[in-house]
Amino acid sequence: MKKIAHQILRKPFFGRFEVPWIWPHAISKEGWEAVTIPLTDQQTLVGYWKSAPEAKATLVLAHPMGKAAKAFWLRYGHADLFLKNGYNVLIYDANGFGESEGFTFDYPNDVYHAGIYAQKRTPELSVGLIGASFGAAWGLCSLAKADHPFKIAVLEAAFPTLPEFWKHYPTAHAMLKISNALLPKLNQEFNPLAKSAQVKYQPPILLMYGEKDIYTPPEFGHRLKVALDRVTKVELKIINDADHTYIYRDFPEQYQESVLPFLERHFV
Structure with a gap:
């Protein structure tokens, strides 16, 4: 009964994105290992792992909201970019997306356990987080x-609060207002802006935004930076003409010039 109730509640928010997952066409599967990430004794996430030759660190990639789920990182080349530059890569589906069964709205917990899995897999290496939109916001909360386990984070298009993101989706936004009234404490837990002031262990953070992003405009980044500046080192990069989550797809040189040196500087 609890599982059915959860599935019903998910529909206004994620129903359109929860579709059968397939490996992206024209992307080689060579070297990718299917993995299971444990959350509890009964709950797991589905992911893929690939090791880089002579890896210098491991990166967990937390996907944006969408039908592609973890395939986002394969389709647009992020995974290949990081592998070529000496980073092991773990991609995974948040619960309810792709190949992972849906059972909770606690997406920060998904990011956290993906990080724990990566750390156990390579205990001798530091672990970093790369997140986009949905994955960036919940990744921030996981910090x-x-x-x-995260020593560093690159967060693209993170939103500060749920209502500000979901305002573009009227039905979901209405449902969110009801849940805020009924479960205020729960919604405080899923608030990236509030959680920014609670980030632990001072991981350096790079915030990235596209100037033309209507869902998570650069103003969101400025607000998050103010909160994060109190607890860790933060850089904010705004890319002219970039849309939501597509900085690397449309401006690969600018993405690389921002992200790769940031990783090199802060991974120790």
Whole structure:
């Protein structure tokens, strides 16, 4: 009964995105290993792992909201970019997306456990987080968890609060207002802006935004930076003419010039 109720509640928010997942056409599967990421004794996430030759660190890639789920990182080349530059890569589906069964709205917990899996897989290496939109916001929240494993984070198009993101989706936004009234404490837990002030262990953070992004405009980045500046080192990069989550797809040189040196500087 609880599972059915959760599935019903998910529909206004994620129903359109929860479709059968397939490996992206024309992307080689060579070297990719299917993995299972444990959350509890009964709950797991589905992912893929690929090791870089002589890896210098490991990156967990938290996907944006969409039908592609973890395939986003394969389709647009992020995974290949990081592998070529000496980083192991873990991609995974948040619960309810792609190949992962849906059972909770606690997406920061998904990011956290993906990080724990990566750290156990390569205990001798530092672990970093790369997130986009949905994955960036919940990744930011995961940095407020005790014992999170992330030494560094690159967060593209993170939103500060749920209502500000969901205002573009009227039905979901209405449902969110009802849930805020009924479960205020729960919604405080899923608030990236509030969690920014609680980030632990001072991981350096790079915030990235596209100037033409209507869903998560650069103003969101400025607000998050103000909160994060109190607890860690933060850089904010705004890319002219870029749309939501497509900085690397449309402006690969600018993405690389921002992200790769940032990783090199802060991974130790």
